Amino acid sequence: xxxxxxxxxxxxxxxxxxxxxxxxxxxxxxxxxxxxxxxxxxxxxxxxxxxxxxxxxxxxxxxxxxxxxxxxxxxxxxxxxxxxxxxxxxxxxxxxxxxxxxxxxxxxxxxxxxxxxxxxxxxxxxxxxxxxxxxxxxxxxxxxxxxxxxxxxxxxxxxxxxxxxxxxxxxxxxxxxxxxxxxxxxxxxxxxxxxxxxxxxxxxxxxxxxxxxxxxxxxxxxxxxxxxxxxxxxxxxxxxxxxxxxxxxxxxxxxxxxxxxxxxxxxxxxxxxxxxxxxxxxxxxxxxxxxxxxxxxxxxxxxxxxxxxxxxxxxxxxxxxxxxxxxxxxxxxxxxxxxxxxxxxxxxxxxxxxxxxxxxxxxxxxxxxxxxxxxxxxxxxxxxxxxxxxxxxxxxxxxxxxxxxxxx
Numbered sequence: 220x221x222x223x224x225x226x227x228x229x230x231x232x233x234x235x236x237x238x239x240x241x242x243x244x245x246x247x248x249x250x251x252x253x254x255x256x257x258x259x260x261x262x263x264x265x266x267x268x269x270x271x272x273x274x275x276x277x278x279x280x281x282x283x284x285x286x287x288x289x290x291x292x293x294x295x296x297x298x299x300x301x302x303x304x305x306x307x308x309x310x311x312x313x314x315x316x317x318x319x320x321x322x323x324x325x326x327x328x329x330x331x332x333x334x335x336x337x338x339x340x341x342x343x344x345x346x347x348x349x350x351x352x353x354x355x356x357x358x359x360x361x362x363x364x365x366x367x368x369x370x371x372x373x374x375x376x377x378x379x380x381x382x383x384x385x386x387x388x389x390x391x392x393x394x395x396x397x398x399x400x401x402x403x404x405x406x407x408x409x410x411x412x413x414x415x416x417x418x419x420x421x422x423x424x425x426x427x428x429x430x431x432x433x434x435x436x437x438x439x440x441x442x443x444x445x446x447x448x449x450x451x452x453x454x455x456x457x458x459x460x461x462x463x464x465x466x467x468x469x470x471x472x473x474x475x476x477x478x479x480x481x482x483x484x485x486x487x488x489x490x491x492x493x494x495x496x497x498x499x500x501x502x503x504x505x506x507x508x509x510x511x512x513x514x515x516x517x518x519x520x521x522x523x524x525x526x527x528x529x530x531x532x533x534x535x536x537x538x539x540x541x542x543x544x545x546x547x548x549x550x551x552x553x554x555x556x557x558x559x560x561x562x563x564x565x566x567x568x569x570x571x572x573x574x575x576x577x578x579x580x581x582x583x584x585x586x587x588x589x590x591x592x593x594x595x596x597x598x599x600x601x602x603x604x605x606x607x608x609x610x611x612x613x614x615x616x617x618x619x620x621x622x623x624x625x626x627x
Contacts, residue, residue, distance in 0.1 A: 231557035233549040234259030235564055236524060238301060238499060239541055240534035242270040244287060247294075249538045254296065257545040261296030263564050264368065268534050269303065279327055281364050281586040288365025292575070299367035299571040305388065306331040306357065306371065306401075329591040331357055334373060334389050334397075336599030341397055350400030351407075353598045356591045358408025359581040367571035368411040370461060370499075372401040374448040375421035389421060395451035402455040408581075409574040411567060414452035416463030416501060418483060419445025423465055427507030431476065432465040441470060450492060458567060459497045460488060462528060464507030476507055479519065484527035497563045499530035504540070516540050517547030524552045529560040 239250065239262045254261035267277070267287070277283045288300045331353060332340065341349055354372070361369060373389045390397065398414070405412045418441060423432040436445070449460065462478040470487065471480040478484075478500045488494050500523050503509065503516045512518040517540070520531040531548070533540050552560075574580075585591070 231549070231554055232259040232561065233552070233557060234261055234545045235263045236530055236548060236557075236560050237262040237541060237544065238264040238266050238530050238532040239537045240266050240268040241291070242268045242535065243274055244290075246537070247290065251294070253538045253541045257542040259545065261294065261298060262541065263298055263568050264301045264530065265291045265294075265298045266301035266303070266370070266532070266534065270535075281328065281360070281583055284364040285583065292365065297572070299568050300365055301368045301370060302361065302366050304357065304361055304366070304369040304371055305373055306334055306337065306353065327587045328360055329357070329587050329595050330600060331595050332599035335391065337397065338390050338392070338394055340597070340599035341394075346394065347396040347400040349598055350397040351404035352594060354401040354404030355408045356594055358405040358410040360586045360591070362409045362574075363581040363583050363585055365575070366410060367575065368413065368459065368567075369405070370413045370415060371405075372398065372412065372414060372452075373416070374398050374414045374452055375416060375419050376444050376448055377421040390448075395448070398448055398451040399455040402452050402457045406456065406458065409577075409579065411458040411571060413459035413461050413499065414449055414457045415461035417449055417460050417488060418467065418470065418477060419448065420463050420465060421445060427464040427501070428505045431507040431510045434465050434467050436469065438469040441467065446487070446492070453492055453494050457496065458570070459499055460494060461499050461501055462523075463501055464505055475511070478508060478528065479522040479526050481526045489527060495563070497529045497567050498527060500528050500532050502532045502534040503544075504533060504535055517544040520544040521547040521551035524548050524556060524560060529563045
């Protein structure tokens with residue numbers, strides 16, 4: 220428990236400080252019950268999980284996605300809608316799996332290049348403009364479907380051995396111009412951007428979903444490479460930053476995962492980088508998040524908020540986990556910390572609601588339009604086999620999407 224201020228006073232609604240996942244439309248009833256059990260208003264953000272897009276047709280029918288977003292927006296506490304729409308990854312993943320291609324002529328989301336492909340396409344110059352155009356178009360498709368925030372772009376700087384390397388998930392240099400373009404373009408389309416995974420996961424050789432990675436890079440290399448990428452996003456006006464569940468011995472003497480490290484969240488992101496937007500955790504159900512808490516997601520959420528995070532993400536098993544996590548945060552965080560987090564979260568929600576109410580929401584017809592398909596080709600779709608160079612100078616040839624997807 221923090222020593223400053225009183226904890227959980229009336230008026231500090233910790234139930235708002237959460238992003239909860241929705242894996243099927245039928246879970247909405249359970250979400251209502253979970254919100255009632257937690258007390259307070261309800262989670263500020265409902266995010267649509269990858270499981271939802273695998274289990275339903277929402278990922279291939281923009282009209283269904285827009286209707287689901289409308290239903291979520293109209294829940295009693297009016298949450299905003301999030302989705303993990305990384306370029307080349309996640310939402311459009313279904314279109315690359317064998318046997319899941321949509322019928323000819325049916326509506327579908329544009330398949331955008333991965334960041335590794337985009338990096339290659341930008342190698343000759345004009346990276347910021349091309350990244351801006353791609354992100355704006357992708358953002359317009361999401362905005363047309365009622366999405367308010369997407370957990371992208373990934374700005375990790377990949378090294379040899381990075382565990383997500385086969386799918387080209389991120390850049391291989393400090394691509395400041397591309398990062399700035401991705402942030403600016405997406406937010407110009409009316410969708411809040413989220414730079415992740417702070418302070419950089421590109422040197423992780425194992426997956427924090429299943430283990431607790433240790434990033435052994437020096438303080439100097441992290442500052443000059445990985446954290447420089449987040450500085451580019453912040454300077455471009457990114458509204459959200461997502462933390463990761465890895466240990467950074469050169470940044471945190473206590474060797475706590477970044478998500479619960481006061482030195483990394485408050486000391487580095489807030490005080491050194493002067494970021495005053497929303498900081499959200501990655502999913503707290505991941506092994507790396509709960510390893511030091513004996514699997515207790517509530518304890519992890521409380522530690523994250525005390526460290527300086529504003530939103531805690533619980534992607535799955537929300538009905539069981541969310542009420543307990545709200546109680547844990549209410550008990551652990553002081554009035555000043557809760558008020559600060561609520562100020563940022565409420566400001567984000569207000570901006571998203573204002574955009575949704577504006578007359579500038581793109582038409583659904585923009586989704587998968589010919590103009591966007593042509594832009595995607597120009598931005599690198601089809602460049603899976605192009606050799607890329609890591610920031611540390613090691614060449615590699617990325618496996619094709621189809622070969623990676625066949626392992627799922």
